[in-house]
Amino acid sequence: MTGFSLAFRQAFAARRSCHFAPQMNKLSSHTALLWIVAVGFFMQALDTTIVNTALPSIARDLHAAPLAMQSIVVAYTLTMALFTPASGWLADRFGTRRVYFVAITLFVIGSLACASAHTLDQLVMARVLQGIGGSMLLPIGRLAILRTMTGEAYVSALAMISVAGQVGPILGPTLGGWFVQSFTWHWIFLINVPIGAVGLYAVRRFLPDDAIRNAPPFDFVGCGLLSLCMVAFSLALDSPVQTHRGLVSAALFVVAAVSAFAYIPYARRKRNPLFHLALFREPNFSVGLIGNLVCRIGSSAVPFLLPLLMQLELGYGPLHSGLMMLPIAFAGTLSKRWIAGLVKRYGYDNFLLVNTALVGASIIGFALFSPSLPLVVEIVILALFGACNSMQFAAMNSVTLKGLSIKDAGSGNSLFSMVQMLAIGLGVSIGGSLVQVFEHQFGSGAIGFRLSFLCMGVVTLLSGLVFRRLDNAPRAAAPAPAAR
Structure with a gap:
């Protein structure tokens, strides 16, 4: 009897395992996909913050001025802005798995090139290669999840990925x-190699190959016009400080304006332009896009300028200055749970008006940092900036994209991502240039940093005037989780 019962249970278990095997395999495949995309997003998020505390050490090793290191950050973010629009088309044309594999490969090769650089120019070129790979990690990862999961599973998947994006800035x-204090700055790039190697194996093993045979043609001309506009505009802002010639800056501004205006008639005639002009008929998209650009220019200068201020003027070591960034990261992570309730109660317009003022005021508060300022006051200012800035990003992201139709959502999200990365580069470029201008004018680096934080805070405050033009959004609407 016992033998029969045992055999029956074994047969039943075998049949059950056969019945659920496809579901278990599918579940395992989905879990692996989520980990692959999360690791890619983690590498991208980590690399945007891990460099900042190492900039003075890199500058000493490469025999360059610390503030000249802004080109390392700008090269990476601007490259990501340029190549992000092509990521979706590349995935359609050549397959998600193939393109994601190439993206990680380029990112790892770029990281090795960064660690091997002996001059600033070499490091900038290596960062460009890193940026090409990094520009495709998150968009293609999100696309792979969208094609594999739907409904609540897709929302849950994005929530998991957003955690990886939050961990990167905390650890970075x-x-x-x-790394700088215990080893050398080269390890901030070499850490990407083992992470990337695991990612490459997982991509080959688990990621589906889903190329679309009849993928629509890519708008290379439109992408070229907008890329020329962004590059010329970024160089124009950096040119007066680097070359001391306003004529170069003026010429670059003209190039940027001509290429931007040339895109308008081109997009009207083109059947499938890179970005349809109809996107701007949605009022909140236009207002949100401009508000995002202005606000992020001010707040994006902070992660670049603060470590430099702490190490160059306050005498902090690399590890100490890195630890001082933790209140920003932790407060930003905790505040995300408040945003939905606040927007639901006060509406996007009122919330953004008040929260923008708090972000701008906290940036101005960084001008108070000095050896005599109590540590607890510094931590309060850092935490206030982290909490308000995190809620600002979530609200701005949501109000900008929520009114777009399903047809325009993909194109609008790509343009929005370009503007985000452009704003980061502009914030670093403008913030670093202002420090150099004020330092040259007053002969003091401390004054240069203080006045720069004051200016960047005012820029952020000005974005509040832009958000006043928002349509009064329904108070019941709550922002969905979104990447920074």
Whole structure:
């Protein structure tokens, strides 16, 4: 009897395992996909913050001025802005798995090239290669999840990925400072190699190959016009400080304006332009896009300028300055749970008006940092900036994209991503240039940093005037989780 019962149970278990095997395999495949995309997003998020605390050490090793290191950050973010629109088309044309594999490969090769650089120019070129790979990690990862999961599973998947994006900025500054202080700055790039190697194996093993045979043609001309506009505009803002010639800057501004205006008639005639002009008929998209650009220019200068201020003027070591960034990261992570209730109660317009003022005021508060300022006051200002800035990003992202139709959502999201990365580069470029201008004018680096934080805070405050033009959004609407 016992033998029969045992055999019956084994047969039943075998049949059950056969019945559920496809579902279990599918579940395992989905889990692996989520980990692959999360790792890619983690590498991208980590690399945007881990470099900042190492900039003074890199500058000493490469015999360059610390503020000249802004080109390392700008090269990476601007490259990501340029190549992000092509990521979706590349995935359609050549397959998600193939393109994602190439993206990680380029990112790892770029990281090795960064660690091997002996001059600033070499490091900038290596960062460009890194940026090409990094520009495709998150968009293609999100696309792979969208094609594999739907409904609540897709929302849950995005929530998991957003956690990876939050962990990167938390670990980045501290990890970068620890590497520099305990080893050398080269390790802030070499850490990407083992992570990338695991990602490459997982992509080959688990990611589906879903190329679309009849993928629509890519708008290379439209992409070229907008890319020329962004590059010329970024160089124009950096040119007066680097060359001391306003004529170069003026010429670059003209190039940027001509290429931007040339895109308008081109897009009207083109059947499938890179970005349809109809996107701007949605009022909140236009207002949100401009508000995002202005606000992020001010707040994006902070992660670049603060570690430099702490190490160059306050005498902090790399690890100490990295640890000082933790209140920003932790407060930003905790505040995300408040945003939905606040927007639901006060509406996007009122919330953004008040929260923008708090972000701008906290940036101006960084001008108070000095050796005599109590540590607790510094931590309060850092935490206030982290909490308000995190809620600002979530609200701005949501109000900009929520009114777009399903047809325009993909194109609008790509343009929005370009503007985000452009704003980061502009914030670093403008913030670093202002420090150099004020330092040259007053002969003091401390004054240069203080006045620069004051200016960037005012820029952020001005974005509040832009958000006043928002249509009064329904108070019941709550922002969905979105990447920074």
